[in-house]
Amino acid sequence: MELGDKAAGCLLLLFSTTLFAYYTFWVIITPFVxxxxxxxxxxxxxxxxxxxxxxxxxxxxxxxxxFVGFVMVRSSQAKAKSKPKTN
Structure with a gap:
């Protein structure tokens, strides 16, 4: 599994570097062309x-x-289920 994580990390790094280079060239270089x-x-x-x-x-x-809202709702539901009911 470690090799798969490395490959995914390398692909994400390559994608983000390419995207950054494309955006930088687009915004900084093309106005002068x-x-x-x-x-x-x-x-x-x-x-x-x-x-x-x-x-x-x-x-x-x-x-x-x-996501944070979903986690908070799930957490409060789990707390409500775990509390003992008092009469």
């Missing part, structure tokens, strides 16, 4: 450089909040 250059055909409009990470951030925060 002529607008009719072929490089611009590989990138979306620059407005999306703010919109896409913003949507991803909202989705991530929403997921974390829903």
């Amino acid at each position: 002529d607008s009719d250059h072929f490089v611009h055909s590989y990138f979306p409009a620059r407005e999306y450089a703010i919109i896409i990470p913003g949507i991803a951030l909202v989705a991530l925060v929403s997921f974390v909040l829903v």
